[in-house]
Amino acid sequence: MISFNCRPATWLFSLLLFAATGPAPAGAQTGVPAGTEANKPPVPAMQHGRGPKKLALSNAEGALVTLWKPDLSRRELVPKMGMVSIPPTGVDNYHAVVVERDWCNVREAIVRYEYLRGKPSGESPGKLAAAIKTPLEIVPDPIPREHHRYYARAEAGFIVRYRDRVLPGHPVELTTSNGTSLHGISDGDGRVVLRIPDDFPDMVPGERDRRSAELSIATEYQTGGVRYQSALTAAYRVSPEHWQSQGWGLAVAGVGFAFGGLLSGRLSRDRKGGAK
């Protein structure tokens, strides 16, 4: 007869508790891999605070900065000393920061989606993405889901849109703060899919790395004698594939399956024996 033994479960829980209270590796605590602190910027740990966020803005003279809330209501933000402070809105979910500057025949725009915390907005981020916030716009398709991010090695889709129509066959350029540049052309639906480059330097295989870097997808479009330049900026993170192994995952699941097979066999023999 099989008897359920609580000891392995107790042992596992104890081990888990020990692992969780013990000192974490330097990379896990600070977001910086051990031994490479000097050349990497510190990254804050998981942020669930509700304080103001700050964005650096260079050459911001004459720029109009607008904060879009999830319900599409807007307010103007005033840059100070090259910084834009995004005040808490009390509403959860994605907000859009739109920076626009008009040089008569050249109109520049930068769009950035920032997740702010607060009471549930009840609004879909899809609504914010779909709203026309500036004439020429690169729209994430989709914006990473709440609690998710852009990751290196992952594919990300974007739609190139001028006012209410998409721009098919339109070139875009993705550049990262780590120095990579990629080019892409939108398809018939105005959609372009780009694989975010895995370009973080000094990666240590098998160790978690919480660094993030900036990416920018830019394009331009000329119509009616006006040249529109637009960019979407976002943060992206190191790919977790550097410290996660699918091969080992499959192998461990296989061990579980084999163990389950043995256990099933024993159970069924026990039942047969018991029935005699």
Next chain:
Amino acid sequence: MNPLKNVSVIRKLVQLGAFLLLVYGSTLGTFYLADKLSGALPALSCAFDMNGADICALIPFQHQMDHRLGPVISAGGEILQGLLPTLITLGTFLLFFVVLNKAFCGWICPLGTFQELLQIAGQKLGLRRSESLAPGVVQRMRPVKWAILGLLVFGFPLLTGLGYLNHDLGDPYCRICPSRLLTTLANGDSSELVVDTASTTTLILSLIADFLFGLMVALALTLRQPFCRVCPMLALHAVFRKLGLLRLVKQASPRCGKCGFCAKACPMDIREIHTEMEQRDVTFEDCTLCGRCVEFCPDRGVLQLKYAGLPLFRADSHYFKQRKKAQGAWEKGNLRALLAAKKPRRESGS
């Protein structure tokens, strides 16, 4: 027997519909969490599945312990303020739960459906089945779901929020839940079936998750509902089962002490359905309200599924005879029987 009069067949159709909705149903809205049906479903519909239509209540509970209640207590704030989001989630959970009670397990849960499909596969392959577990094993397994609910859904996340444990234990149940692997794999996403070496905690949790998933798949081929027996959602349902409108009701008869077909039919091996002679409401803590016990009860009206006091489906001798015959015919058709039938023919041919 007309399949559309067979409660098990009707249940399978409902389960398949719910599976499609909860695993692939994002087309109804979008894949954003804000677009989910409830955000606190009383079934294991996973948030890691980007295409699902809803997420289970255990996810927000863990996050609220970690990011809300724990920090509020640490900062010396008002506990009620820290508990408010949890109470809202619980309220949403109850709004759904009252409607179907524990039938969310037996009729809606994608992981339950998957295990039943595996069991059908095992039966059709002719694998030797363990119809039911020994009473001692069942008894010893029953507290496990409460331990998982207490420790992994509320305990560890709260300790994480209080700052005693590292952040990797903020959602430990999700990290080991087989539904996370099932629903992501069902969407062609294998990124959750990994060994994660980010920290000792993630390593242990990912090893447990992968092993548990493999174990569940193997066991489900021959044993009924192996994971459901230790599922913390079942424990959470058990807490509120008196609030549900759907109930399993028994009107014990003197013949109840004899046949025991109801207990044999129960996929959760609840022998108390057979032995209980006093209590009318027999929606026991492990019951998933699948209705199999009612189907296999030969005495008219002894077992009933009642909704808000009104009879929905009740035991009937005529139904029992037809259902038993249909079950026998269903079980006869399997690969082993097919091969065995071909073998003598070949031998006689040679």
